[in-house]
Each structure stands twice: as C-alpha cells, then as structure tokens.
Amino acid sequence: DAKTTQPTSMDCAEGRAANLPCNHSTISGNEYVYWYRQIHSQGPQYIIHGLKNNETNEMASLIITEDRKSSTLILPHATLRDTAVYYCIVRSPDNSGGSNYKLTFGKGTLLTVNP
Amino acid sequence: DAGVIQSPRHEVTEMGQEVTLRCKPISGHDYLFWYRQTMMRGLELLIYFNNNVPIDDSGMPEDRFSAKMPNASFSTLKIQPSEPRDSAVYFCASSWGPVRDTQYFGPGTRLTVL
Numbered sequence: 001d002a003k004t005t006q007p008t009s010m011d012c013a014e015g016r017a018a019n020l021p022c023n024h025s026t027i028s029g030n031e032y033v034y035w036y037r038q039i040h041s042q043g044p045q046y047i048i049h050g051l052k053n054n055e056t057n058e059m060a061s062l063i064i065t066e067d068r069k070s071s072t073l074i075l076p077h078a079t080l081r082d083t084a085v086y087y088c089i090v091r092s093p094d095n096s097g098g099s100n101y102k103l104t105f106g107k108g109t110l111l112t113v114n115p
Numbered sequence: 116d117a118g119v120i121q122s123p124r125h126e127v128t129e130m131g132q133e134v135t136l137r138c139k140p141i142s143g144h145d146y147l148f149w150y151r152q153t154m155m156r157g158l159e160l161l162i163y164f165n166n167n168v169p170i171d172d173s174g175m176p177e178d179r180f181s182a183k184m185p186n187a188s189f190s191t192l193k194i195q196p197s198e199p200r201d202s203a204v205y206f207c208a209s210s211w212g213p214v215r216d217t218q219y220f221g222p223g224t225r226l227t228v229l
Contacts, residue, residue, distance in 0.1 A: 036218075043119075043206050043220030044158070087158075101216060102148075102171065105158040 004088045009110040012082075018075040020109055022088030025069040032091045033064060034103060035073050037084040044087065044105070047073065078113045085110050119221035121207050127227045133195040136224045139188055140209030148208040148218060149182055149192050158206070164190065165212070197228045 005023040012018040024033065034049040048055055048062045050071070055062040061074040075082055087108040091101050120139040128134055140147045148163040162172040167184045175182070179198070184190040194201055204225050208218040 038158075043208070043223055044218075045220070046217040049217075102160055102163065103218065104160070107157060 004090055004106055006086075006088050006106065006109045008107065009112065011112050011114060012075075012078045014080060014113055014115050015077055018078040018082065018111055018113070020073040020075075020086050020088075020111060021070065022073070023070045024088070024090050027068050027090050029068075033062070033068075033071050034089040034091055035060070035062065036087045036089065036103075036105070037082075038087070038108070039081075039084040047086075049091075078111075080113050080115065083111060083113045119207055119209055119219055121205075121221040121224050123224060124222065125225045125227075127229065128197055129229050130198055131196045132228075133193065134197045134201075134226060134228075136192040136205050136207075136226070138190045138192070138207030138221060140190070140207070141219055142188070143211070144209035144219075145212045146210045146216070146218075147184060147190050148210075149190070150206040150208065150220075151203045152206065152223075153203045161192070194226075197226075199228045202226055202228050 032049050032051050035047040036044040037047055038044045048057055048060050050062045050064050062071060064071045085108040087105050089103050091103060119141055122137045126134060145166050149161040150158055151161055152158045159174055161174045162182045163170055164184045167187060180194055182192045204223045206220050206223045208220040210216045210218045
C-alpha cells in the first residue's frame with residue numbers, strides 16, 4: 001500500500017487560503033488520492049479525491065503533481081469551522097481480490113484556523 | 116436523508132460484559148464499514164460489508180469481536196466479553212460502492228469499559 005506523509009500540524013489565519021501538503025511517493029498508477037477531515041468529536045467527512053488531474057469542488061481544490069508523488073489540498077478561504085484533522089489517503093485495493101477498495105487512515109494534519 | 120445513524124452515542128460498561136453497537140446506513144448504500152478510533156492507534160477499519168455480506172474482516176482484533184448485517188438497513192458490532200482496552204470511539208460508515216465510493220460516517224459510539 002502506498003503510504004502518505006503529512007505534517008503533524010499547521011496554522012492558518014481566518015480568511016486566508018490553507019494549503020495542506022501530502023507526500024505519497026510510492027503511489028501506484030491506479031491509486032486515487034482521497035482527502036477526508038475530522039472535526040473534533042465528529043465522524044470523518046469526505047472532502048475531495050483525484051487520480052491525475054487537479055480537482056475542485058465546493059469545499060476545496062486538490063492539486064496533484066505531474067509525477068503524482070505529492071498533492072496539496074487547498075481551502076481557499078479558511079474559516080474557524082475548518083479547524084480539524086485532515087487526512088490524506090491513498091486508496092488501495094483490499095484483500096478480497098475484487099473491485100472493492102478500502103481506506104487506510106494515517107495520523108493526518110491538525111489544521112488550526114486562527115481568528 | 117438523516118445520514119448514518121449509530122446507537123448508543125455513549126456506552127459505559129464493566130469488564131466482562133457484552134456490548135452491542137448498532138448502525139443504520141444511508142438508504143440505498145451497498146457498503147457498510149465499521150471503524151475503531153483510539154489515540155494510540157488512530158482510525159482503524161475493523162470490517163466491511165457489501166450487500167450485507169462480510170467482505171474483509173481482517174481488521175477485527177480477535178474473536179471477542181463479531182459483526183452482523185441481517186439486512187440492508189441494520190448492522191451490529193458485538194464485543195463479548197468486553198475489556199478495558201476495547202475503550203474507543205466506534206464509527207460506522209456507508210457508501211454506494213466502488214464507483215461512487217465516498218464514505219459517509221456516523222457520529223460514532225464512545226465506548227468506555229471499566
């Protein structure tokens with residue numbers, strides 16, 4: 001399974017863009033990069049995912065480098081409610097041998113948005 | 116939709132007692148996942164189901180843990196007998212499947228075993 005490396009913590013000022021990096025240098029060609037976040041005392045929440053191209057949705061943008069060895073999650077205008085642990089996950093095939101996939105969560109990055 | 120529903124939200128029990136955690140997935144979702152989260156080990160996948168059939172239970176820590184999904188709208192995770200080291204937050208999640216596989220998590224059950 002491709003492993004990911006994220007900074008333990010980051011700070012961001014409210015209203016500014018938050019750029020969260022993730023290193024996944026051993027990623028395989030058919031593995032997707034997923035981002036989830038977990039606000040304190042809640043279940044994880046899906047943010048965005050991508051394979052090769054950059055992606056954008058109403059929550060964030062995902063920038064994947066051309067060699068796919070790293071990616072950056074961008075929250076364009078961070079708010080206090082964006083304070084959470086952000087998980088970068090490389091989706092790997094499971095052991096059942098089929099087309100099922102499972103997510104392996106690491107330690108993530110604690111993003112603190114300051115007023 | 117109400118989202119994934121878990122009950123109870125909090126459970127305190129004594130060592131040796133049986134504990135049953137419950138989950139109602141989002142209607143129409145074919146996949147159901149059980150996770151456990153602790154400070155030491157983070158968020159771990161225990162088991163997941165596809166169309167009510169267990170697909171991968173390699174994360175289940177030992178025989179004291181069992182999970183069932185008798186129908187598409189209900190699943191249980193049972194611990195018997197419970198031990199203090201089972202204290203954790205247990206999350207249930209569901210998804211449509213491999214194509215639209217975003218997982219939607221419930222609020223979790225905080226289990227404390229004394």
